[in-house]
Amino acid sequence: MVWGMVSYQAFSTLHILPQKETINAKYYVDEILEGPCIQALRRTDENGGILERKMIPDMSKAIFMQDGAPAHTARKTQDWCRQNLPGFWEKQKWPGNSPDLNPIENIWSIVQDKIDKMKPAVNVNDLEKMLKNAWSSIDPDILERLYLGMPMRVQKCIELSGEYIGK
Template structure:
């Protein structure tokens, strides 16, 4: 936040407005406003505090060794096949954290119509450092158990993507990784993924198989495919709302240029 915004907020507080009203007017969390006011009443500056981090304990040689290690890690990451599932729904409501509305008063915010029981569709996908699988749409009213996961998603959608041979082409045409023998399928701890039939399929079909015991713990930043779901959600927000599941499926397409940029950053 710029010093000008902070000063403006303090000015509104000094004029008698409440912290809640000031936070609403500048479109920021009330906790920020409280911190700024506390700084002022404690005779502290509203300027950004200088970086107070401690000096590095690594010498130049140690930094060089770590840099080389990271280079080897990048090669390892290029062999990972990231997979995930995400639900998409008709007439979904906006995310209050990501979609702020700028206004002088909360009463100026127009009400948003939502469906009480919106229809949903589960979407599955796989990505690597250079390509993407086709999206798989789980059939409506079908529970994605282990049997469905193996027969419809692993055996068809993901296997088809792994069998690609082209070195060039679009992200939906070229091979997933340079050396399929080094492919490592990354899944999460969902029951269909941990099931014995799923583990057996992966063990037989993937040379570099990681059993479920080796998967890392939960982390919201661990699987980069989560960013793809976010892009698709934003893309749906930019389009007019679909009025049935078939139109929703047509709208859920990998937006090429954005994903090419994202995949190249892994």
């Protein structure tokens, strides 16, 4: 399992779940939300690299979204998010096909394409390095284009009553 967070101008660092570790609400809150999520949201550098610059200029205008994984929808997680993320949308707010609306789904596809072009990993450490390399090498302009396309995707989702929108 790999966790990452994106905004229109930056990425968090990737969190790669250790082998044989199980993701549950406690792990998710303690190791991911309290770790790379908060670290990324606290950045202040306006001009650093994609993994160093400020994620969001104004947290009051940000929306924090996640999918319906059990660790994301658990009461512990929902409570933590409500208390720590001003723009958190609870699980009931997203339509069933919310991956259509989440720009990170496009980013995961780009990461996969980059990995597919690399020499196959021979062990877990190689795969982790490949993932981190692919993640950190994404052009920041792609992020901006994905976020500029949000209004169109939201409108299409509304028109289709929350059904799959395709692209």
